[in-house]
Amino acid sequence: MNIVIQKFGGTSLATKNKREIVRQKIIEEIEKGKKPVVVVSAMGKKGHAYATDTLLEMIENGKTSAPERQKDLLLSCGEIISSVVLASELEESGQKAFSLTGWQAGIITDESHGRSRVECVDPTRIFELWEREIVPVVAGFQGITPEGEITTLGRGGSDTTASVLGYALGAEKVDIYSDVQGLMTSDPQKCQAAKPLKEITYSEACELAYQGARVIHPRAAEVAMNGDLPLNILPLDDSDRKNGTSLGEDGVSIDTDRPATGIATRSDIVFFEIFPDNGKNYATGLKIFPLLAAENISVDFINIRPEKISFVVDYSSSEEAGEIMEAENFNHRVSHDFSKVSLVGGGMTGQPGIMAKIVEAFCQADIRIFQTTDSHTTISCLIKSSREKLAVRTLHQKFDI
Secondary structure (H helix, E strand, C coil), X not given: CCEEEEEECHHXXXXXXXXXXXXXXXXXXXXXXXXXXXXXXXXXXXXXXXXXXXXXHCCCCCCXXXXXXXXXXXXXXXXXXXXXXXXXXXXXXXXXXXXECCCCCCEEECCCCCCCCXXXXXXXXXXXXXXXXXXXXXXXXXXXXXXCCEEECCCCHHHHHHHHHHHHHCCCEEEEEECXXXXXXXXXXXXXXXXXXXXXXXXXXXXXXXXXXXXXXXXXXXXXXXXXXXXXXXXXXXXXXXXXXXXXXXXXXXXXXXXXXXXXXXXXXXXXXXXXXXXXXXXHHHCHHHHHHHCCCCEEEEEEECCEEEEEEEHHHHHHHHHHHHHCCCCEEEECCEEEEEEECHHHCCCCCHHHHHHHHXXXXXXXXXXXXXXXXXXXXXXXXXXXXXXXXXXXXXXXC
């Protein structure tokens, strides 16, 4: 059906002038003979009336916090408002459009409020709209459980909405528009030497996203990879179309002489250390993992030794994790001053000496490594947050990224 997915971020929708650029992007695809399905985020950033963080402040005043179910009901409103506003402006310009919530678009999720995963998509209604030449404008970031409970997909979840709809609809491509130039080799606010990436493999994009790159939601990159779905990250204001990043198949154009593609960081983590009660019997501490899993709390950077068990959790889950440890009387310590710095690149697979270069660079820069973890395409180090920017600059220079 020549369907393309166009996802527009909050800053792209924040003003009338920017929404006019969005409208033009949609019309351009229609004039090419394509059938765009539009996905929108909540308008603006924190401080704007309908931005996600602004809505969240209405119920989080430092003393009380609404249950996750109620939060999802509130937070879903921002994207719904965006879909109605953009659909109305398309209609005013003469292009038929129809706003849809996530559940009206057929997105069914599990029951994990605040971080739900899409279980299936029924795209029937979207197909029906395009049969009548009506542009569907879908509220991103949200879905519904089989029992009828509204859920949200986590920060950046509108990207995931775009990818799962692209997969379900058999779309030709997914274009994600935002206020950045595409994926960068690192965060330009932390390293002035950061450069835009024109092309990147699905695996590298997934890893950068999972390790903290904020440009795309990791689940969106994962869905695109699993579905072999072309995905582009594009700046909204790019009239000459020279910028942006395209995600492509793994194993294509990997430069093994330059093993690292980019650097990602995460400071929104909390470091937990558990000291087993019975001396060397660390099995007493291992009981924490099924307890956390039962509450859908994800752990990372796991290190198990006889005298200590340590790991990190997302800041958003740290209070709940701490409450579990207190309730179960774990002897533990909590630290909030750590960051995770990850070197990512498909070219490092099977190449010896990468870790040695990281250790050498960090030692020369007086950056202490507290823990490490690795995969075929990523090496991550846990360091003090105060050294995060220096660590990024150090790796950027050491690996000539």
